[in-house]
Amino acid sequence: MNSYWQPDIETAAPDTLRAMQLQALRRTLAQAAQSPYYGELFRRLNFSPEQIRTRDDLRRLPFTTKDDLRGHFPYGFLAVPKAETIRLHCSSGTTGNPTVIFHNRHDLDSWANLVARSMYCAGARPDDVFQNICGYGLFTGGLGFQYGAERLGALTIPAGAGNSRRQIKLMQEFGTTVIHAIPSYLPRLREVFTELGLAPAKDTRLRVILSGAEPYTEETRRRLEAMFAPAKVFNSFGLTEMNGPGVAFECDCQNGLHVWEDAYLTEIVNPDTLEPVPDGELGELVFTSLDRQAMPILRYRTRDLTRFLTGPCPCGRTHRRLDRITGRSDDMFIIKGCNVFPMQIEQVLMRIPQAASDYLIVLETLGDNDELILQVEAHPEWFNGDFSKLEHVRQRIVREIHDEVLVTPIVQLVEPGSLPRAEGKAKRVDDRRRNGKTDF
Ligand code: ADP
Ligand code: ZN
Numbered sequence: 001m002n003s004y005w006q007p008d009i010e011t012a013a014p015d016t017l018r019a020m021q022l023q024a025l026r027r028t029l030a031q032a033a034q035s036p037y038y039g040e041l042f043r044r045l046n047f048s049p050e051q052i053r054t055r056d057d058l059r060r061l062p063f064t065t066k067d068d069l070r071g072h073f074p075y076g077f078l079a080v081p082k083a084e085t086i087r088l089h090c091s092s093g094t095t096g097n098p099t100v101i102f103h104n105r106h107d108l109d110s111w112a113n114l115v116a117r118s119m120y121c122a123g124a125r126p127d128d129v130f131q132n133i134c135g136y137g138l139f140t141g142g143l144g145f146q147y148g149a150e151r152l153g154a155l156t157i158p159a160g161a162g163n164s165r166r167q168i169k170l171m172q173e174f175g176t177t178v179i180h181a182i183p184s185y186l187p188r189l190r191e192v193f194t195e196l197g198l199a200p201a202k203d204t205r206l207r208v209i210l211s212g213a214e215p216y217t218e219e220t221r222r223r224l225e226a227m228f229a230p231a232k233v234f235n236s237f238g239l240t241e242m243n244g245p246g247v248a249f250e251c252d253c254q255n256g257l258h259v260w261e262d263a264y265l266t267e268i269v270n271p272d273t274l275e276p277v278p279d280g281e282l283g284e285l286v287f288t289s290l291d292r293q294a295m296p297i298l299r300y301r302t303r304d305l306t307r308f309l310t311g312p313c314p315c316g317r318t319h320r321r322l323d324r325i326t327g328r329s330d331d332m333f334i335i336k337g338c339n340v341f342p343m344q345i346e347q348v349l350m351r352i353p354q355a356a357s358d359y360l361i362v363l364e365t366l367g368d369n370d371e372l373i374l375q376v377e378a379h380p381e382w383f384n385g386d387f388s389k390l391e392h393v394r395q396r397i398v399r400e401i402h403d404e405v406l407v408t409p410i411v412q413l414v415e416p417g418s419l420p421r422a423e424g425k426a427k428r429v430d431d432r433r434r435n436g437k438t439d440f
Contacts, residue, residue: 115148
């Protein structure tokens with residue numbers, strides 16, 4: 001039996017799946033009790049893993065937060081002897097100090113299986129040629145996809161990030177059919193195809209693009225698919241605290257991300273009350289790892305906002321689906337009394353063909369007022385050096401952003417390619433306000 005397509009697990013009846021989860025949860029709690037952090041917590045709460053009769057009993061335990069992980073850096077959550085661990089990864093540190101996660105051999109094996117399963121789920125096959133266009137090293141996207149793709153049996157090209165010309169050359173030389181890259185890099189890669197007088201459709205064999213690690217909208221996906229047609233783009237979700245990629249993934253129905261329920265127990269809670277929200281309602285994702293030994297984490301608050309989608313998926317997989325992640329609760333900023341998520345702005349911009357894919361939201365105090373300044377690169381196909389020809393586009397952006405977020409932005413169209421490109425994940429908001437984020 002292969003590990004990338006296990007119908008007995010992936011299409012298990014919901015009751016069977018719940019029973020599997022409960023068993024795995026008990027194992028995980030017993031394992032977690034071996035760590036200094038959870039050992040102490042369980043003692044303090046007079047909690048023992050045998051008290052768990054249903055999955056809901058887990059709610060007797062408090063959440064684990066990023067601050068808890070940081071506060072017990074580096075070994076406070078370690079549940080096996082240090083000598084048993086064989087690798088560590090750190091989160092990218094997008095929102096502050098990084099956290100560290102340790103793995104033993106079992107953990108890495110299980111993670112590779114999950115990534116192989118995810119890739120297969122999105123349509124990758126053992127005879128594919130897979131090029132991993134992302135940073136290797138502490139970032140989990142590099143080694144995570146590397147070992148997952150090897151487990152699948154694909155020929156892997158550990159290309160690493162950047163150097164778009166070389167990426168394209170590799171794609172041509174080895175007939176790459178599947179790539180993995182973060183969404184904000186893909187438009188750049190496409191630009192370089194054009195610079196070289198090439199097009200993905202005629203000059204490559206690309207058919208599947210796996211993309212995630214940062215939020216992007218459905219409009220952006222459609223745009224990326226138009227850029228790389230006939231290749232399809234599949235959403236990949238994960239976080240270092242839960243291994244990295246391979247937590248939830250889109251199947252070829254492209255209708256939300258199946259979260260692998262045999263490996264993760266998923267809750268979605270109201271971020272204010274911390275009570276579970278009904279299916280279909282937006283809330284914060286909370287994960288409990290179910291198959292990790294070196295560093296099990298219980299009820300981890302991701303700060304990522306999404307909802308459970310309801311109804312069966314035509315692909316036959318029974319693991320529940322998550323809607324596209326809207327962003328993290330701390331991505332939200334408040335300007336002129338309105339709550340705004342960067343993805344609301346991206347959603348508007350990606351409908352406007354004259355706007356390229358790069359934009360930057362600058363929050364700045366001008367005089368006595370805080371303003372939302374939106375810098376948008378003009379699309380090279382629509383720009384001839386004269387911004388006055390695009391004035392109607394600028395005005396359209398002002399209008400549509402106002403309709404979406406109820407704040408009138410100052411919109412500045414800028415030259416194609418002129419906004420700073422991040423090395424890794426894109427930085428969409430630059431808060432230069434005098435009072436910082438707390439301003440009302
Ligand atoms: P950091 O938390 O420092 O960015 P990670 O590399 O572990 O480090 O990033 C995990 C986070 O990336 C997730 O919690 C989520 O906010 C974001 N993320 C990952 N995949 C996606 C995706 N497909 N859509 C939206 N956000 C994503
Ligand atoms: Zn499906």
